[in-house]
Amino acid sequence: xxxxxxxxxxxxxxxxxxxxxxxxxxxxxxxxxxxxxxxxxxxxxxxxxxxxxxxxxxxxxxxxxxxxxxxxxxxxxxxxxxxxxxxxxxxxxxxxxxxxxxxxxxxxxxxxxxxxxxxxxxxxxxxxxxxxxxxxxxxxxxxxxxxxxxxxxxxxxxxxxxxxxxxxxxxxxxxxxxxxxxxxxxxxxxxxxxxxxxxxxxxxxxxxxxxxxxxxxxxxxxxxxxxxxxxxxxxxxxxxxxxxxxxxxxxxxxxxxxxxxxxxxxxxxxxxxxxxxxxxxxxxxxxxxxxxx
Amino acid sequence: xxxxxxxxxxxxxxxxxxxxxxxxxxxxxxxxxxxxxxxxxxxxxxxxxxxxxxxxxxxxxxxxxxxxxxxxxxxxxxxxxxxxxxxxxxxxxxxxxxxxxxxxxxxxxxxxxxxxxxxxxxxxxxxxxxxxxxxxxxxxxxxxxxxxxxxxxxxxxxxxxxxxxxxxxxxxxxxxxxxxxxxxxxxxxxxxxxxxxxxxxxxxxxxxxxxxxxxxxxxxxxxxxxxxxxxxxxxxxxxxxxxxxxxxxxxxxxxxxxxxxxxxxxxxxxxxxxxxxxxxxxxxxxxxxxxxx
Numbered sequence: 002x003x004x005x006x007x008x009x010x011x012x013x014x015x016x017x018x019x020x021x022x023x024x025x026x027x028x029x030x031x032x033x034x035x036x037x038x039x040x041x042x043x044x045x046x047x048x049x050x051x052x053x054x055x056x057x058x059x060x061x062x063x064x065x066x067x068x069x070x071x072x073x074x075x076x077x078x079x080x081x082x083x084x085x086x087x088x089x090x091x092x093x094x095x096x097x098x099x100x101x102x103x104x105x106x107x108x109x110x111x112x113x114x115x116x117x118x119x120x121x122x123x124x125x126x127x128x129x130x131x132x133x134x135x136x137x138x139x140x141x142x143x144x145x146x147x148x149x150x151x152x153x154x155x156x157x158x159x160x161x162x163x164x165x166x167x168x169x170x171x172x173x174x175x176x177x178x179x180x181x182x183x184x185x186x187x188x189x190x191x192x193x194x195x196x197x198x199x200x201x202x203x204x205x206x207x208x209x210x211x212x213x214x215x216x217x218x219x220x221x222x223x224x225x226x227x228x229x230x231x232x233x234x235x236x237x238x239x240x241x242x243x244x245x246x247x248x249x250x251x252x253x254x255x256x257x258x259x260x261x262x263x264x265x266x267x268x269x270x271x272x273x274x275x276x277x278x279x280x281x282x283x284x285x286x287x288x289x290x291x292x293x294x
Numbered sequence: 295x296x297x298x299x300x301x302x303x304x305x306x307x308x309x310x311x312x313x314x315x316x317x318x319x320x321x322x323x324x325x326x327x328x329x330x331x332x333x334x335x336x337x338x339x340x341x342x343x344x345x346x347x348x349x350x351x352x353x354x355x356x357x358x359x360x361x362x363x364x365x366x367x368x369x370x371x372x373x374x375x376x377x378x379x380x381x382x383x384x385x386x387x388x389x390x391x392x393x394x395x396x397x398x399x400x401x402x403x404x405x406x407x408x409x410x411x412x413x414x415x416x417x418x419x420x421x422x423x424x425x426x427x428x429x430x431x432x433x434x435x436x437x438x439x440x441x442x443x444x445x446x447x448x449x450x451x452x453x454x455x456x457x458x459x460x461x462x463x464x465x466x467x468x469x470x471x472x473x474x475x476x477x478x479x480x481x482x483x484x485x486x487x488x489x490x491x492x493x494x495x496x497x498x499x500x501x502x503x504x505x506x507x508x509x510x511x512x513x514x515x516x517x518x519x520x521x522x523x524x525x526x527x528x529x530x531x532x533x534x535x536x537x538x539x540x541x542x543x544x545x546x547x548x549x550x551x552x553x554x555x556x557x558x559x560x561x562x563x564x565x566x567x568x569x570x571x572x573x574x575x576x577x578x579x580x581x582x583x584x585x586x587x
Contacts, residue, residue, distance in 0.1 A: 103468045140433045175396045179512035214507045219472035
């Protein structure tokens with residue numbers, strides 16, 4: 002799957018591209034079926050909702066679960082990102098966000114690259130967010146909301162919100178959100194919310210400002226959020242544990258296009274549990290670590 | 295404004311009727327302009343959001359503010375309700391719900407009549423909810439969600455939720471919500487969410503199960519929620535204070551259709567503050583009160 006010049010232009014202007022139904026129901030089911038077992042595990046990589054047992058986000062499933070290890074190497078997902086960066090990519094972050102029926106809480110307005118810069122010392126914005134729907138997404142189950150064009154502002158000011166939800170987030174000030182929405186068209190397109198069947202994919206810029214509302218509906222809205230980073234742009238600090246911000250900068254080698262349905266061999270290094278090193282952190286920049294070594 | 299046989303049938307089937315743009319922008323503005331002053335008052339009748347100064351709900355504005363006193367007597371609102379009940383009505387409850395930009399929190403799934411029965415001893419369901427939009431309502435600012443036909447179940451089981459938000463509410467169990475949504479069509483119409491410009495009106499049955507999500511958008515979604523009760527169906531207990539559940543069962547006398555724009559005289563008894571009696575409560579049923587008097 003290669004991007005057209007129109008798609009490249011659209012991505013530059015809006016900061017995202019939407020591919021409804023990119024993965025078939027059969028392909029998607031291999032992923033959805035693997036989620037309950039992952040969510041049931043009592044491991045650091047499962048962050049639960051405030052005051053509830055529902056999983057808010059699961060980390061590093063591509064290292065703990067075979068179906069997700071395959072997805073992490075899927076050419077329909079990886080190739081367009083390499084096209085956009087004109088470079089090979091590695092997996093910086095891999096999350097399965099629950100947004101479970103009745104329980105799924107909000108994600109406040111934020112940019113992802115702000116965190117990657119501040120916490121992980123990722124040098125530039127050359128990392129891409131990929132959302133893959135494991136459930137149908139409609140207006141009632143807390144769809145992702147984007148402010149089109151907001152990626153053009155680069156990294157904007159943010160404050161570290163440690164209280165609103167169970168997951169700490171660098172969130173953007175309300176006044177700035179109001180300005181960005183107004184600039185993007187106000188009530189006429191200033192916020193957009195791609196909806197579609199399970200198996201749909203969104204690519205979105207690491208500086209695109211986004212949020213999602215709570216899910217009061219009886220329908221789960223489980224999504225995979227991958228962050229693919231250009232290899233030359235790898236992070237320079239290991240302040241966050243490895244299961245959140247990965248340290249293996251090896252370029253992704255894609256599997257064939259039918260990899261979700263065929264048993265190609267794939268490595269699942271943490272399938273029997275995380276190594277102690279996955280929890281280790283340091284606040285020293287990578288350069289100093291290398292010098293010390 | 296009289297309801298057609300088709301509208302009466304639709305109300306019976308779905309439990310609600312939607313009238314987009316029923317009040318003109320000029321009429322609506324007389325109401326919207328009066329809200330900031332009402333919300334600024336430090337009075338018991340303003341309930342604020344949990345951990346925030348934003349108003350979640352304001353009570354009894356028809357007794358404290360002239361524009362809302364006019365709305366409470368508007369024939370475009372009152373006449374259809376009298377048509378549906380074939381009886382005169384009085385004002386049981388009058389709220390202006392904030393659902394303010396960025397701050398507006400969820401209202402969990404609930405029915406209103408459950409509260410009126412349990413707390414106020416209202417004998418039957420012959421009371422109508424009326425929602426009037428003071429702001430444009432779109433998919434992003436926490437629109438009201440209904441489960442069509444759910445009013446046919448009568449009063450369903452509910453538990454008293456005192457913790458989720460700042461306002462106590464008898465909320466319906468998740469499992470029952472899932473069943474009701476499935477019965478109403480599941481993802482194909484099992485939840486509906488009327489959206490439209492400021493000035494739109496919804497009439498909905500007092501047993502219709504409804505909810506609304508949080509408002510993360512930069513757009514306020516202020517709405518007036520009126521509850522008109524058939525006079526013969528007046529409440530029998532004053533367990534809740536009068537500013538929440540009213541005790542004046544006098545039938546509403548409508549003003550002319552242009553009452554939001556013309557200075558017809560109107561009574562605003564609490565404009566200089568609430569009387570002490572508005573805060574008094576008793577758990578004794580009305581019949582016993584009458585006997586004792």
